[in-house]
Amino acid sequence: MIDNAESHSAQTRNASIPEILLGGVSKQFGVGPQVLNDVSVKVAKGEFVSLLGPSGCGKSTLLRIVAGLTAPTSGAVTVNGMTPANAREMMSFIFQDATLLPWRTVAQNVGLGLELEHAARQWREERVQRLLKLVGLTHVSDQYPRQLSGGMKMRVSIARALVSRPRILLMDEPFAALDEMNRDRLNDELLRLYREQLWTVLFVTHSVAEAVYLSTRIIILAAHPGRVAHVRSVDLPWPREANIRFSAEFESQVASVSRLLRGVQAELAQQPIGEQR
Numbered sequence: 001m002i003d004n005a006e007s008h009s010a011q012t013r014n015a016s017i018p019e020i021l022l023g024g025v026s027k028q029f030g031v032g033p034q035v036l037n038d039v040s041v042k043v044a045k046g047e048f049v050s051l052l053g054p055s056g057c058g059k060s061t062l063l064r065i066v067a068g069l070t071a072p073t074s075g076a077v078t079v080n081g082m083t084p085a086n087a088r089e090m091m092s093f094i095f096q097d098a099t100l101l102p103w104r105t106v107a108q109n110v111g112l113g114l115e116l117e118h119a120a121r122q123w124r125e126e127r128v129q130r131l132l133k134l135v136g137l138t139h140v141s142d143q144y145p146r147q148l149s150g151g152m153k154m155r156v157s158i159a160r161a162l163v164s165r166p167r168i169l170l171m172d173e174p175f176a177a178l179d180e181m182n183r184d185r186l187n188d189e190l191l192r193l194y195r196e197q198l199w200t201v202l203f204v205t206h207s208v209a210e211a212v213y214l215s216t217r218i219i220i221l222a223a224h225p226g227r228v229a230h231v232r233s234v235d236l237p238w239p240r241e242a243n244i245r246f247s248a249e250f251e252s253q254v255a256s257v258s259r260l261l262r263g264v265q266a267e268l269a270q271q272p273i274g275e276q277r
Contacts, residue, residue, distance in 0.1 A: 025075030058226025
């Protein structure tokens, strides 16, 4: 079922250009249950698309397939018209865990990729400082991960992902471990960077409010096997301002998406126990 709602997003620029295209993608690991079944998704250049759905619906697997980290069992995936393997330099993957190296400083963690590429030291240091300024962390460049808050660690992870100047960000519940205040702050930072950098973003979350606040569109997956249940444009003004979270229109959008998600979860609850593995 496709739910049409007019989007006020400024991201309609180049909307006809498919940046990410999945056609009939299915995934099964060995002889286990099917994780994804016949998933077709189109993400236009400059969109911010969130994936919502119950646990086990294959959101993270779908993200890994787009990144080229996992191969689909069947179906086709293209990123800017190329295979994920050939488009890898265009993409950066941000995980829920910041995965920083504890023995390296903030600046050293951010610059690790450039160091491995043997980039010139002066250029590398200048690039790292520009990225730290972009995410507001120049004041902690010489500190170690153990000295940082959870929110700061995630900002370091984002800066590290930006070293390669990606066009596409794939984000797997990056703020799930943060408290609500820090999550809201990082959402605001992410939207600021998204507007400035003109990325295409595919974002996995379990939070309806987060998905509504960040996204131009939301895709809701059903589970067992994972499949597209609803596609919903977010009918909110763009650019998003933090205080929109307290508006009636925001609450209405959250309620509407929540109803769709509850319907998907209700269908899952009606499945026989053996099919809910």
